[in-house]
Amino acid sequence: MPKIFFKPNDFRRLSLLPGEVRKxxxxxxxxxxxxxxxxxxxxxxxxxxxxRCYSLRTFDRFMGIFGFIKIEKEGRSYDVAEFVTKTKLFDxxxxxxxxxARKP
Numbered sequence: 480m481p482k483i484f485f486k487p488n489d490f491r492r493l494s495l496l497p498g499e500v501r502k503x504x505x506x507x508x509x510x511x512x513x514x515x516x517x518x519x520x521x522x523x524x525x526x527x528x529x530x531r532c533y534s535l536r537t538f539d540r541f542m543g544i545f546g547f548i549k550i551e552k553e554g555r556s557y558d559v560a561e562f563v564t565k566t567k568l569f570d571x572x573x574x575x576x577x578x579x580a581r582k583p
Contacts, residue, residue: 500530
């Protein structure tokens with residue numbers, strides 16, 4: 480789970496961090512096979528498509544639509560940075576426990 484969900488509601492960060500996508504690809508490695516690739520694509524090109532897919536489906540099409548996060552976009556065209564902030568609705572409906580805070 481992205482670490483943003485363990486932060487206060489006013490914490491704003493980029494919607495996608497590389498470590499999160501690596502976990503997503505590890506959990507669903509078949510995605511790399513299902514992404515349309517072109518003749519000269521490198522594995523990095525394919526991973527970039529998976530990152531965009533993850534961000535779009537997780538943040539824009541699920542959490543944003545249902546009001547769990549607020550999405551702000553800065554920039555233009557292909558140079559857009561997306562920032563997310565969780566909402567009070569998220570905290571009201573979902574409880575996240577930080578796995579790194581577990582006691583032995």
